[in-house]
Amino acid sequence: MAQYTRVSGSVGLITLQSPPVNALSAAVRQGIVDLMQRALSEPEVKSVVICGQNGIFCGGADIKEFGGQMSGPPLIPMIHAIEAASKPVVAAIEGIALGGGLELALGCHYRIAHSKARVGLPEVTLGLLPGAGGSQRLPRLIGVPAALDLITTGRHVTAAEALKFGLVDQITDHNTVNVAVKFAQRVADQPLDARRISTHPCLCPSDVAVLFEEVMQRVRRTARGAIAPIACVQAVRAAATLPYNQGMERERELMATLFTSGQARALQYFFFAQRAVGRWSMPSGARWDTSKPRPVHKAAVIGLGTMGRGITVALAQAGFSVVAVETQEKQLMEAKQAISGMLERGAKRRGVAPALDKINYGRNIQSVADVDLVIEAVFEDMALKKKVFQQLSAVCKPSTFLCSNTSGLDIDQLACQTRNPELVVGMHFFAPAHVMKLLEVVYGPKSSPLAVATAMQLGKKIGKVSVAVGNCRGFVGNRMLKPYLEQALFLLEEGATPEFVDQVLEEFGFAMGVFRMSDLSGLDVGWKVRLADGLAMPDPTMGQPTRLRQGRRYSPLGDLLCEQGRFGQKTGRGWYQYDKPGSQVAKPDPWLHSFLDEYRARHALVAHRIDHQEVLERCLYSMINEGFRILEDGIAAGPEDIDVIYVFGYSWPRHRGGPMFYAATVGLNKVLERLEHYYQAHPDVPSLQPCHLLRKLVASGSPPIQKWREVIKKVRSQL
Numbered sequence: 001m002a003q004y005t006r007v008s009g010s011v012g013l014i015t016l017q018s019p020p021v022n023a024l025s026a027a028v029r030q031g032i033v034d035l036m037q038r039a040l041s042e043p044e045v046k047s048v049v050i051c052g053q054n055g056i057f058c059g060g061a062d063i064k065e066f067g068g069q070m071s072g073p074p075l076i077p078m079i080h081a082i083e084a085a086s087k088p089v090v091a092a093i094e095g096i097a098l099g100g101g102l103e104l105a106l107g108c109h110y111r112i113a114h115s116k117a118r119v120g121l122p123e124v125t126l127g128l129l130p131g132a133g134g135s136q137r138l139p140r141l142i143g144v145p146a147a148l149d150l151i152t153t154g155r156h157v158t159a160a161e162a163l164k165f166g167l168v169d170q171i172t173d174h175n176t177v178n179v180a181v182k183f184a185q186r187v188a189d190q191p192l193d194a195r196r197i198s199t200h201p202c203l204c205p206s207d208v209a210v211l212f213e214e215v216m217q218r219v220r221r222t223a224r225g226a227i228a229p230i231a232c233v234q235a236v237r238a239a240a241t242l243p244y245n246q247g248m249e250r251e252r253e254l255m256a257t258l259f260t261s262g263q264a265r266a267l268q269y270f271f272f273a274q275r276a277v278g279r280w281s282m283p284s285g286a287r288w289d290t291s292k293p294r295p296v297h298k299a300a301v302i303g304l305g306t307m308g309r310g311i312t313v314a315l316a317q318a319g320f321s322v323v324a325v326e327t328q329e330k331q332l333m334e335a336k337q338a339i340s341g342m343l344e345r346g347a348k349r350r351g352v353a354p355a356l357d358k359i360n361y362g363r364n365i366q367s368v369a370d371v372d373l374v375i376e377a378v379f380e381d382m383a384l385k386k387k388v389f390q391q392l393s394a395v396c397k398p399s400t401f402l403c404s405n406t407s408g409l410d411i412d413q414l415a416c417q418t419r420n421p422e423l424v425v426g427m428h429f430f431a432p433a434h435v436m437k438l439l440e441v442v443y444g445p446k447s448s449p450l451a452v453a454t455a456m457q458l459g460k461k462i463g464k465v466s467v468a469v470g471n472c473r474g475f476v477g478n479r480m481l482k483p484y485l486e487q488a489l490f491l492l493e494e495g496a497t498p499e500f501v502d503q504v505l506e507e508f509g510f511a512m513g514v515f516r517m518s519d520l521s522g523l524d525v526g527w528k529v530r531l532a533d534g535l536a537m538p539d540p541t542m543g544q545p546t547r548l549r550q551g552r553r554y555s556p557l558g559d560l561l562c563e564q565g566r567f568g569q570k571t572g573r574g575w576y577q578y579d580k581p582g583s584q585v586a587k588p589d590p591w592l593h594s595f596l597d598e599y600r601a602r603h604a605l606v607a608h609r610i611d612h613q614e615v616l617e618r619c620l621y622s623m624i625n626e627g628f629r630i631l632e633d634g635i636a637a638g639p640e641d642i643d644v645i646y647v648f649g650y651s652w653p654r655h656r657g658g659p660m661f662y663a664a665t666v667g668l669n670k671v672l673e674r675l676e677h678y679y680q681a682h683p684d685v686p687s688l689q690p691c692h693l694l695r696k697l698v699a700s701g702s703p704p705i706q707k708w709r710e711v712i713k714k715v716r717s718q719l
């Protein structure tokens, strides 16, 4: 909807009204069309101002409308009509002008923005391009290089930056609508021809062809298979090389391809999934909207290794007072230096003062007595963590929340060490903790909704996308990673090379294939866990068959590498070789290939040709199958939780929506059929056995992902 009022006698004020972000729904578009006609037909009205209610100009097209039949007046002619109007039209931009919202403003003759407003064309993040003339008007207004930057990245810019670009005409600290109304009065009689951006020439730098080539190469390199960024470059190239009308035609063609693409569907699903994870629930029925968090003013971090340092930085940067504890003097000094460096670099990037004074360092756990929340980040060892939790429980005030940054240990066992187990939750950060967006908030059987709500809110305050998950080995992310890693090793045993497996996964869109990723993380991390679990055998003569554990197939390949001291990048050798320890450039290693040949010969394994399809299906479907088990067990409340965890924590390509959305795209019956096929071929690999929920969903006619929760609920109620 939109509302019309006449202000100061001669200005027609059109206010967009569509909470929460005044998106351009069919009703809003109809309102704009009707009210523009009214303003133009009223002789007393000399100029028009367009604004949005509640301090928000416009969040762009209504994304909810994209899935269905589009109705109402289309955006392009609506914006053309505004630009062609015979009376000056001024956009009063408060809050945000994004996507179609900014395109609407670009159709206006003038743009006045509040100093706190942000503008941008984020369509690329939804698998689209600015298809309402934005790709043609923006380069005409601010030049090709700046337009390419904004359109291919989708980044939001501040009003100050927008003014520098010439994207807005004026910024104000006062009431933007009042300022815009006065401005509209002043320009009422001004000629409009020069204000119609579509009539401007597109000014290009002399080396524009080189610029497009460079940008296209960069975009292809970073897009990981996403098509929208490439189409964005093509659209801006059309603006730079074609007359406006032909450029618009090219924009339309490119948009038509994107609009119906699977990638756009995946990205739009992901947009809503990201927001859905904030509406968490627990199997007990506790929910985000009925559980109030308690404010946290002062926090503590125990253990200043890599994770503890990152967590301390994240907390301090968000304005929390932090007590950072490390019992070893040398470690403490090193950590202090590293944390200060991280804070200084971060502050320099953001143009603010480093939050060094937010942190108090200490070696004594007694110093956390008065904090509201503690995040334990000591070494991943249950006995050590239990000891720390006992100490914390004795030292801290009774109301302190005690959180563990474990990546997969049992939260309940830690809770049992404390006086108030209901205040214990897991807060699983991802390395580097001050950079990575994901936080798994893990509730155990005793965790209270208050503790979950508080950890979720803290996560939000430090800029994380927080997902509440249940307590099980590896939680969601690492639990699903296990079958994926396992399949990758089995593929090596059967004839593949690390390079081939990685190439297939990287072509799929992962930032790194499984072996390059393992080399980066360090092969010794998983090895230590397997040793502790009695899976990796330090001595091969100890009796267990080498490739079998508890009746299941097991690959000792990773253990054998570690026994040779090959821990990955840090030792200069792992699944690949590196020029020197710490180097990041992975090169195929002939030693490893001979090692695999010898290994296969020793175990009478006949290498066979493994193709792309087999690598993808075995690695991804085994992981997806575990995802269905996680849903069945109630560890994740819905598929969105899993997808958000995988995109933000495990570099799953966002334009494929996440593993569960991908399964829906492939077709659940196909995933089931292929898992059955592989399970038949490998009956000693239980992770390939299709789980009950997957079968149930297929039997229910493979409903769309938005309806899975209903089936999950039924399956759980039958357990």
Ligand SMILES: CC/C=C/CC(=O)SCCNC(=O)CCNC(=O)[C@H](O)C(C)(C)COP(=O)(O)OP(=O)(O)OC[C@H]1O[C@@H](n2cnc3c(N)ncnc32)[C@H](O)[C@@H]1OP(=O)(O)O
Residues within 6 Å of the ligand: 020, 021, 023, 059, 060, 061, 062, 063, 064, 075, 096, 098, 099, 100, 101, 122, 123, 126, 128, 130, 131, 132, 272, 275, 276
């Ligand atoms: C014909 C095709 C033309 C396409 C051109 C386009 O315009 S495409 C759309 C371009 N616009 C965007 O990409 C903006 C998307 N929105 C955001 O980036 C953010 O929501 C925001 C506007 C910056 C606000 O962020 P904030 O953190 O304050 O709130 P939320 O993100 O939680 O959003 C609040 C609720 O609003 C819903 N919502 C936001 N934008 C849209 C939108 N464009 N269409 C529909 N709904 C939108 C969002 O889903 C939240 O709803 P909940 O029900 O609360 O989850």
